[in-house]
Amino acid sequence: MKNVAVYPGSFDPITNGHVDIINRGLRIFEKIIVAVLENPKKKPLFSTKKRVAMINSIYQNEKNVEVKAFEGLLVEFAKKNKAKIVMRGLRAISDFEYEFQMALMNKKLDSKIETFFMVPSLQYSFLSSKLVKEVGMLGGSLSGLIAPQIEKNIMEKFKKNKKIYNMKKG
Ligand code: PNS
Numbered sequence: 362m363k364n365v366a367v368y369p370g371s372f373d374p375i376t377n378g379h380v381d382i383i384n385r386g387l388r389i390f391e392k393i394i395v396a397v398l399e400n401p402k403k404k405p406l407f408s409t410k411k412r413v414a415m416i417n418s419i420y421q422n423e424k425n426v427e428v429k430a431f432e433g434l435l436v437e438f439a440k441k442n443k444a445k446i447v448m449r450g451l452r453a454i455s456d457f458e459y460e461f462q463m464a465l466m467n468k469k470l471d472s473k474i475e476t477f478f479m480v481p482s483l484q485y486s487f488l489s490s491k492l493v494k495e496v497g498m499l500g501g502s503l504s505g506l507i508a509p510q511i512e513k514n515i516m517e518k519f520k521k522n523k524k525i526y527n528m529k530k531g
Contacts (some may be wrong), residue, residue, distance in 0.1 A: 364389075364390050364391040364392070364446075365391065365392045365393075365394065365442065365443060365444040365445075365446070366386060366389075366390040366394070366444060366446040366447070366448040366477065367393075367432070367435070367438065367439045367442065367444045367446065367447050367448065368382070368383060368386065368393050368394070368396065368436050368447075368448045368449075369396040369438075369447065369449075370393050370395075370396070370397070370398065370400060371396050371398050371403065371405060371407040371412075371428050371490065372395070372398075372415075372416060372490065373412060373414050373490050374406070374407055374412060374455055374490060374494075374507065374511050374514065374515065375415055375419065375507070375511065376417050376488050376489070376490055376491075376506060376507050377485055377488065377505065377506055377507055377508070378450065378452075378481050378485035378488040378492055380419060380452070380488075380508070381482050381485050382448070382450040382481060383395065383420075383426060383477070385479060385482075386479065387423075387425055387426070390446065390448070390476075391425065392425045392427065393425065393426050393427075394426075394427045394428075394429060394442050394516065395416050395420075395426060395427070395428045395445060396417065396429055396430075396431045396435070396438055397409055397413050397428065397429070397430045397431065398430075398431065399430045399431065399432040400432070401432075405435055406494055406515075406518060407514070407518070409430045410430075411490060411514070412430075412461075413429070413430055414429045414496070415508075415511050415514065416428045416509075416512070418508070418510055418519050419508055420503070433435075434470065435447065435467060436467050436470045436471040436474055439471070439474060439493050439511065440471065442526055444482075445473050445474060445475060446475050446476075446477050447464075447467060447475070447476045447477065448476075448477045448478075448479065449464075449476060449477070449478055449479070450464075450478070450479050450481050450484055451478040451479065451480055451481075452480075452481055452487075452488075452489075453486065460476075460478065463478070464474070464476035464478075472519070483484070484505075488506055489495050490517075493507055493515070493523055494515070495507055497512070497515040497518075497519055498517065498519050500519075503515065
């Protein structure tokens, strides 16, 4: 297969902004491999296994989307999966510097890799996993921002944390 893109990220958790990029990417690429970063240095809210499962819950009937965990260099993962394109969403000027550095570093590591940037749909241009977690933690509505089953996962996670917090408070 020729036209394979890797869409890497932390996806902690996947938001509707990510889903928007994947769905629009499917109009361009024959297959998208969603690559979930397993980074022992980061402390994600959800385990890698859970993050992969949450993305699979959205794409279980989409044969052109595959979800895999990865660690180490992204270019190695791309090579192993026969992909020459890295797809990334670019939200705002604040994203630009980091994305620019990553794209150039990946190019330096493997000159065959091309980074393909997509601008999010307007309604998701402010959205991030970080904000979703913050709003969820503070009990705000996440409706329209993440898939309902994932909202449930977030609520459960914070309910548990609240219990522990209240126990600690005595
Ligand atoms: O969703 P994120 O956290 O912005 O995704 C960052 C990600 C996973 C794309 C980036 O951290 C990554 O590619 N990590 C793999 C390590 C790597 O290849 N580093 C060198 C190139 S910058």
